[in-house]
Amino acid sequence: MPTNVYRVQGPEGTVPYQQYLIERNNNKLEEIATSLMKDVRCDGRDISAHRNLCIKTGIVTQAKGSAYLECGSTKLICSVFDPKEVPNKVEYAKTGELQCEFKFATFSCRQRRTYTRDSEERQLCNELRRALEPAICRGEFANFEIHINVLVLENDGSVLAAAITAAGLALMDGCIPMYDVIVATSLGIYKNKILVDPTYDEETLCSSTIDNGENRGTVMLAYMKNLQQITEFAQNGSMDVNMFPEYVQILTNHNCKLYKLVISAARKDVIEHFENENE
């Protein structure tokens, strides 16, 4: 791996000590699993309840639009920059481009992450771009590109869903023309139990490989409510195909609830803006 000489790296060849606590980690997951069987979640939530959200827009002064989102302990910042001309481009593009960057802060996960992008970050970045592309009126800024940056400060599960919701807010805050508000939710499935908005531990539990034919895994869905369009759908795990309509139904319902929240936050911002202008 290429080393970055400008930054002080941790000593080479170290292993996070958590990796050796196999028994403790397994016990913890088992505890969560047994309480899940009784429909009790580790943080006291209902099995079909979303974590509380904290939404704040306009927090990065240098960016055109920005948003900060907290979903339980998952915390992230998203900023959107002005459309810029695509550098070194010869052909004329009819639709604008999205340049997304998805980054985990080095301290955001249980294990320290590196500064260089890994394959998971690349994949999340692609998914974020695909989720936002259909929602933005890309014909409005032909031959230009918009930069969307997401920085995860703390990862406690459902990061991608939170990032898409935050990016939708940041785009709204940055007055980028969009077809509809975009929101996303994720589900964790463990032994046929459907957990809305799973935490990091629940996600680990859902993606564990136990092969006994039971449904397990995670599903994420980004949705535009008014147009009734799914802009991104990502699933991983092992699931019976007949269960998909049910998952999609639950996810769209939760996205509709989330939509109301996002809209009320946006409305508050607009009112505040006009009040400030009058003063």
Added chain:
Amino acid sequence: MSLVSLNEAEKVYIIHGVEENFRCDGRSRQDYRPLELEMDIVSNANGSARLRLANSDILVCVKVEIDTPLPEAPKDGKIEYFVDCSANATPAFEGRGGEHLAAELSRFLCLAHGPVFNLSKLCIVPGQSCWKLFVDVLILECGGNLFDAVSLAAKAALCNTSLPNIVGTYEDGQNIDLQISDDPFDTKPLEASDLPVLVSLCKIGNSYVADPTIEEEICGAGCIVVSVTPKGNVTAVLKKGAGSFMPDTLNEIIMSGSHIGILLNKALNETLIQDMSSNVCKQQYGFLK
């Protein structure tokens, strides 16, 4: 991805054809193009397969090495996927052009196989040594529907892989000495028949087509790639392209993807079994026809 460009009239022709359930090459919407599979063609690899799906040509080789397992999973082996988009396939892959596609393909293969592939089969001595599989995918020619072709070739190559038998292990304090059988035919096959294959369904107009060609991929509004196990379970779903879907359409696409996936898995398994039974005096064809 490729240098094919279509004008409006050509696009309309394809879209209307799909609506009538009659595609440009005479297929119906759910049909696959003919597949050609050759096994065990690279002698230096532990398992290899070459797959040709119409004009897409994929070569997959599996190499086996010995590694130490990760501290958090002492009883598991390792598997890594590498995809290389050769500039021969299309000039767009020249330099770093294919990097993006390659990263996406290898990551998705890893995600799709992850929930099904039992890594504990690759364990030699728990906590000390394990097998590490390197799955190298080389894209030689690109004729549309790369995801399906790559997954089929990867599954065939993994089914073709055999691990050398270990005759004995000697512990010398901290060090573990492995004695590996020096007979090249003394191997045990890697059980990989329950791995999933990927099925791409491209939405064109109001309907969707399986196994899209490059031209159809250009006309399509979006593509859903479903990873289907032989039992019909779905292990991963990916959306390609800039389009969006209605919830009902998405469900329908995933359903029919699972149905096609079962048939595709069945056809592949039958071919693999046939290949194994007729292994004795197999006629060798040219490498690239």
